[in-house]
Amino acid sequence: MNGSLDKRLLSCADYVRAGAVFADIGTDHGYLPIFLLKAARIDRAYLSDVNPGPLSSAERNAAAEGLSDRCEFILTDGAAALSGKGITDYAICGMGGELIARIIEDAPHLKDGSVRLILQPMTKQEHLRHYLALAGFRIICERFSFDSGKYYVTMVAEYSGECRELSDEEAELGPDFPHEGDRVEYLGFLEGKRKAARKALTGKSAGGYETVREEERIGIIEKRIAKLTGA
Numbered sequence: 273m274n275g276s277l278d279k280r281l282l283s284c285a286d287y288v289r290a291g292a293v294f295a296d297i298g299t300d301h302g303y304l305p306i307f308l309l310k311a312a313r314i315d316r317a318y319l320s321d322v323n324p325g326p327l328s329s330a331e332r333n334a335a336a337e338g339l340s341d342r343c344e345f346i347l348t349d350g351a352a353a354l355s356g357k358g359i360t361d362y363a364i365c366g367m368g369g370e371l372i373a374r375i376i377e378d379a380p381h382l383k384d385g386s387v388r389l390i391l392q393p394m395t396k397q398e399h400l401r402h403y404l405a406l407a408g409f410r411i412i413c414e415r416f417s418f419d420s421g422k423y424y425v426t427m428v429a430e431y432s433g434e435c436r437e438l439s440d441e442e443a444e445l446g447p448d449f450p451h452e453g454d455r456v457e458y459l460g461f462l463e464g465k466r467k468a469a470r471k472a473l474t475g476k477s478a479g480g481y482e483t484v485r486e487e488e489r490i491g492i493i494e495k496r497i498a499k500l501t502g503a
């Protein structure tokens with residue numbers, strides 16, 4: 273690590289509050305907490321992973337930066353074992369949306385309005401949005417980033433206790449309007465969704481199947497694209 277983070281992880285780092293007691297669940301290489309410690313944004317960090325190999329890699333990387341005494345390394349599944357440590361900000365990044373939802377569900381102490389979750393699901397973003405809304409978490413901000421040829425979504429969520437059901441559109445496409453700084457990335461994300469939906473439509477139509485749902489989906493995505501581009 274050269275003191276800097278890739279764009280994907282930087283979009284998570286931006287949302288860790290200054291002075292937070294920070295935990296990185298599924299830390300792997302530990303780049304995110306190491307970056308935050310080096311930038312003096314936090315004083316200490318908990319680095320956890322369910323697998324010993326990745327956790328050792330985080331330990332080595334922290335040691336190489338002289339940060340071992342400011343890190344606690346925990347071999348554990350999810351976030352439940354980190355309860356009672358006064359952690360205010362959790363990152364759960366680089367995993368599937370279903371796994372992230374399961375990790376949150378299994379750690380009831382995360383249902384606390386003072387705790388912030390910074391989530392970056394690699395897949396099944398719609399599942400995670402549905403879960404968060406139903407479980408009483410509010411997504412306070414979503415960011416779209418583009419890194420090494422891929423679009424990433426970062427969600428910042430806090431517990432409000434207000435449970436609601438999202439429409440499929442909200443769950444799949446996220447906020448109706450992106451963060452002002454992310455228009456280009458959000459447009460690329462929507463175009464990717466449109467391409468996938470068109471491919472599904474072509475496949476179904478070639479097989480002689482009903483395509484009403486795919487047509488509707490494309491229409492919804494195109495409406496969002498038009499709203500964004502003013503076309």
Ligand SMILES: C[S@@+](CC[C@H](N)C(=O)[O-])C[C@H]1O[C@@H](n2cnc3c(N)ncnc32)[C@H](O)[C@@H]1O
Nearest residue numbers: 297298299300321322323326348349350365366
């Ligand atoms: C692809 S890496 C992501 C690393 C880093 N968070 C990032 O975004 O760059 C996923 C990591 O999550 C860990 N992991 C998978 N399931 C987990 C679980 N249930 N609890 C904790 N860590 C888990 C894996 O061992 C792996 O190190």
